[in-house]
Amino acid sequence: MEKIKFAFILATGNDIRETYFKPLGLGYIKSYVSPSLPSVEIKIFEDIEKLIKSSPHLVGISASTENFSLALKYIEEIKKRTNCPIILGGVHISLLPESLPENVIGCIGEGEETVKELLELFLKDNSFHENKLGTVKGIAFWNSKGELIRTPIRDLIRPLDKIPFPDRRALGISGYVENLYIFTSRGCPYKCKFCVSRIHWNIYREFSAQYVISEMEFLIKTYGVKKITIFDDLFIVNRKRLREIADLFVSKGLNIDVFCAVRANLVDDELCELLKKMHVNQVTFGAESFSEPVLKSLKDGSVTVEQNQNTINLLNKHGISVNCSIIFNSPEQSRDDIITTWKALFHNLKDKKLNKIGWGMLRPYPGSYYWDLAREKNLVSVDMNWDKFKDFSNFHMNDHLSPVELNEVMDEWDTKCNVLSLTYRDAPQVYSSKAQIFIKKEMLFKKIQARADKDEIDQYISDEYERFLLSSKQHKIILLDGWYEPEADGYCWIRKNATFLIGSSIIKEGNFLNVEFYIPDITNYRNNSIEIKFRIENEERCKLIESGGFHRLSVPLSLFLHIARSDYLNGEITTSEEFLPSALSGSPDTRLLSILITKFEIAQGSPDNPNNLIHLPRE
Numbered sequence: 001m002e003k004i005k006f007a008f009i010l011a012t013g014n015d016i017r018e019t020y021f022k023p024l025g026l027g028y029i030k031s032y033v034s035p036s037l038p039s040v041e042i043k044i045f046e047d048i049e050k051l052i053k054s055s056p057h058l059v060g061i062s063a064s065t066e067n068f069s070l071a072l073k074y075i076e077e078i079k080k081r082t083n084c085p086i087i088l089g090g091v092h093i094s095l096l097p098e099s100l101p102e103n104v105i106g107c108i109g110e111g112e113e114t115v116k117e118l119l120e121l122f123l124k125d126n127s128f129h130e131n132k133l134g135t136v137k138g139i140a141f142w143n144s145k146g147e148l149i150r151t152p153i154r155d156l157i158r159p160l161d162k163i164p165f166p167d168r169r170a171l172g173i174s175g176y177v178e179n180l181y182i183f184t185s186r187g188c189p190y191k192c193k194f195c196v197s198r199i200h201w202n203i204y205r206e207f208s209a210q211y212v213i214s215e216m217e218f219l220i221k222t223y224g225v226k227k228i229t230i231f232d233d234l235f236i237v238n239r240k241r242l243r244e245i246a247d248l249f250v251s252k253g254l255n256i257d258v259f260c261a262v263r264a265n266l267v268d269d270e271l272c273e274l275l276k277k278m279h280v281n282q283v284t285f286g287a288e289s290f291s292e293p294v295l296k297s298l299k300d301g302s303v304t305v306e307q308n309q310n311t312i313n314l315l316n317k318h319g320i321s322v323n324c325s326i327i328f329n330s331p332e333q334s335r336d337d338i339i340t341t342w343k344a345l346f347h348n349l350k351d352k353k354l355n356k357i358g359w360g361m362l363r364p365y366p367g368s369y370y371w372d373l374a375r376e377k378n379l380v381s382v383d384m385n386w387d388k389f390k391d392f393s394n395f396h397m398n399d400h401l402s403p404v405e406l407n408e409v410m411d412e413w414d415t416k417c418n419v420l421s422l423t424y425r426d427a428p429q430v431y432s433s434k435a436q437i438f439i440k441k442e443m444l445f446k447k448i449q450a451r452a453d454k455d456e457i458d459q460y461i462s463d464e465y466e467r468f469l470l471s472s473k474q475h476k477i478i479l480l481d482g483w484y485e486p487e488a489d490g491y492c493w494i495r496k497n498a499t500f501l502i503g504s505s506i507i508k509e510g511n512f513l514n515v516e517f518y519i520p521d522i523t524n525y526r527n528n529s530i531e532i533k534f535r536i537e538n539e540e541r542c543k544l545i546e547s548g549g550f551h552r553l554s555v556p557l558s559l560f561l562h563i564a565r566s567d568y569l570n571g572e573i574t575t576s577e578e579f580l581p582s583a584l585s586g587s588p589d590t591r592l593l594s595i596l597i598t599k600f601e602i603a604q605g606s607p608d609n610p611n612n613l614i615h616l617p618r619e
C-alpha cells in the first residue's frame with residue numbers, strides 16, 4: 001500500500017539556513033509521530049517547489065509572526081496547485097488563531113499529540129470532515145458557516161521525556177557539526193511583558209536531567225559536536241535539576257563547551273559554580289534595561305537593576321564571559337531612561353565586564369502585552385501585512401520621543417559603545433555593522449568632538465576616536481563583518497557580505513589590492529552563480545581570473561582615491577547565493593560560507609610580480 005505522504009515545511013525562507021538555528025518543532029513532531037504511524041512518511045522540506053513536486057497527501061507548515069507572510073504565500077501556492085489539506089502550526093497561529101486562512105487547520109500550541117490524532121483521522125477517512133475535526137483537541141478551523149471553531153485546549157505531554165529527541169536528520173542536519181542546540185524544557189514560569197513564552201507553552205515543563213545528558217551524548221556521538229547551546233526559554237530555573245545535570249555532566253566526562261542563558265534574579269555563587277562545572281564559559285541574559293522603572297515594567301517587577309549589575313559582576317568573578325540583550329523603544333522609555341541604560345552598558349563595556357551587547361527595538365508580538373497596546377493604537381490587526389514585523393519602525397509606540405528623536409539618541413549611543421569595540425582588539429562587541437560606524441557615522445563623531453559641553457563619556461569617545469584614527473593610519477587593512485577566525489593553515493573563510501576597510505596611508509599610486517580565493521566545490525553552488533563585486537569597479541582591472549577553483553582579483557588602489565570622501569574606503573565581497581563546500585558539509589557554518597581566502601595582500605609595483613607582495617596581517 002502506498003504510504004501517506006505528509007510534507008512539512010518551515011516558513012523561514014532564505015533567511016535562516018544555518019543548521020545551528022533550525023527550529024526543532026517539526027523534528028520533534030516527526031520523531032514522536034513516526035514510530036506509531038509507520039504508514040505515514042513524514043518529510044521536511046525547505047523549498048516549496050520541491051514540496052509541491054513530491055505530490056504530498058497532506059502539508060504541514062510552521063511559522064512565527066516574522067515569517068507569517070511567507071507561510072500565507074506557501075498556503076496560496078499549495079492551494080492553487082494541489083488539493084491536499086494544510087495544517088498550520090507554530091507560535092504565531094497558536095497565539096493568534098483569528099489570523100488563520102480559510103480551509104486550513106490551525107494547530108494551537110504543542111503539536112506532537114495533535115498531529116498524531118489528525119493523522120489517525122486522516123488515515124481513516126482520507127480527508128478531514130468538519131464534524132470529526134471538532135473532536136480533535138487543540139485545533140482551530142473555519143467552519144462552513146464562516147465561524148472560527150476552536151476546539152478545547154489539549155493536555156500538555158507529561159512527562160516531557162515521552163518525546164524522543166527531535167529528528168535532526170529530517171531537518172537536514174547531518175555530517176560533522178561543531179555546534180548544535182538542544183531544549184531541556186518548554187515554557188517559562190515568568191511573564192515578561194514583551195515575551196510570549198508563558199502564553200505559548202502555558203505551563204513550564206522539563207526534560208529530566210538524564211534525558212538532557214543522553215541527548216548531549218547523542219549529539220557528541222552522532223555529529224561530533226564540540227559545543228552545545230541550550231536554547232530553552234529559561235534553562236536555569238530549577239536549581240535541583242541543574243545540580244543533577246551538572247553532576248551527570250561531570251560523571252559522564254563530557255568534553256564539550258556549553259552555552260546557555262541566565263536570568264538576573266536567579267544568579268548567585270552556587271549557580272556560577274554549577275555552570276562552570278558543566279563547561280559553561282559564556283552566558284547571555286536579558287538585562288533589557290538599566291533604568292529601574294522601565295525594567296520593572298518590562299519584567300513585571302521580577303528583576304532589579306541592581307540584580308542586573310550583580311549578575312554581570314558575579315559572572316565576571318567566576319570567569320564566565322557575559323553577553324546581554326537590551327530592549328529599547330518600549331512605550332514608557334524616556335530619553336533619560338535610554339541614556340541611563342546606554343551609560344550603564346558603556347561602563348560595563350569599558351571595564352570589559354561585558355563581552356557582547358545585542359539590542360533590539362520592541363515589537364508587539366501577538367499574545368504579548370504590547371500586542372494589545374499596539375492594537376489599541378491601530379498599529380496591528382489580524383489581517384495586517386506581517387512583513388511589517390521585520391522593521392520595528394512600523395510600531396513606534398514611544399510616549400516620550402518622536403521617531404526622529406529616538407533615532408538620534410540611539411545612533412549616538414550605539415556609536416559610542418561601538419567605539420569601544422573598535423579601539424581595542426580584545427574589546428567587547430556591540431552587534432551592529434562596524435563598517436557603518438566609521439563610514440556613515442563619522443559625522444556623528446565630529447559632532448561629539450565639537451561639543452562645547454562634553455561630559456566624561458563624550459570626552460573619552462573623542463580621545464579614543466582620535467587614537468583610533470592615528471593608529472589606523474598604520475593599519476593596512478581592517479577586516480570587518482563576515483570574517484571567520486583563520487584556520488590552522490592561516491586561511492580565512494569569509495562569508496556572504498564581508499566588508500573591509502583600507503587605511504588611507506596605503507592608498508598610493510602603484511599599490512594593488514590582491515585577493516586570492518578558492519571556491520571549494522563549484523558544483524555545489526545554488527544556481528551555479530557567484531558574484532564578486534567591488535563597490536568601486538573598473539572593468540579592466542577589477543575582474544576575475546579563473547583557473548580551476550582558484551580566482552584572483554587585483555584592483556589598483558589608486559582607483560579608490562578619486563571617490564575618497566573620508567580616510568576610509570570600503571569594498572564588499574558578496575556571493576549571489578550561498579553554497580555548501582562539500583569538504584565541510586555538515587559543519588554549522590557551511591551554509592553561510594562563501595569563499596576561502598588564501599591571500600589578502602597589498603602588492604606594490606606590479607600585481608603580476610609576486611616578489612613584490614607585502615603581506616598585510618589581519619587586524
Ligand code: B12
Pocket residue numbers: 012015016021022023024025026028029059060061062063064065066067087088089090091092094095107109110111112115183187194195196197231232233360365366
Ligand atoms: C530557534 C529560534 C529562533 C531561530 C530561528 C527562527 C525561525 N524563524 O526559524 C533564530 C535564532 C534565527 C530566531 C530569531 C528570531 N526569533 Co526566535 N526563537 C527560536 C526559539 C528559541 C526556538 C524555536 C523552537 O525550536 N522551539 C521549540 C519547538 C518545540 O517549539 P515550536 O517551534 O513552538 O513548535 C511546537 C509547536 O509550536 C507546534 N508546531 C510548530 N510548528 C508546527 C507545524 C505544524 C504543521 C504543526 C501541526 C505544529 C507545529 O509543535 C511543535 C512541537 O510541540 C523560540 C523560543 C521557543 N522556545 O520556542 C524563539 C521564538 C520563536 N523567536 C521569537 C522571536 C521574536 C524571534 C526574532 C524576531 C527575534 C528578534 N528580535 O530578532 C527573530 C526572528 C527571525 C525570523 N525571521 O523568524 C519568538 C516568536 C514570537 C512570534 N510571535 O513569532 C519566540 C517564540 C521567542 C519568544 N519566547 O518570544 N529565533
Ligand code: SF4
Pocket residue numbers: 187188189190191192195196197198233234263286
Ligand atoms: S523573556 Fe525569558 S524570563 Fe521573561 S518570560 Fe520570556 S522566557 Fe521567561
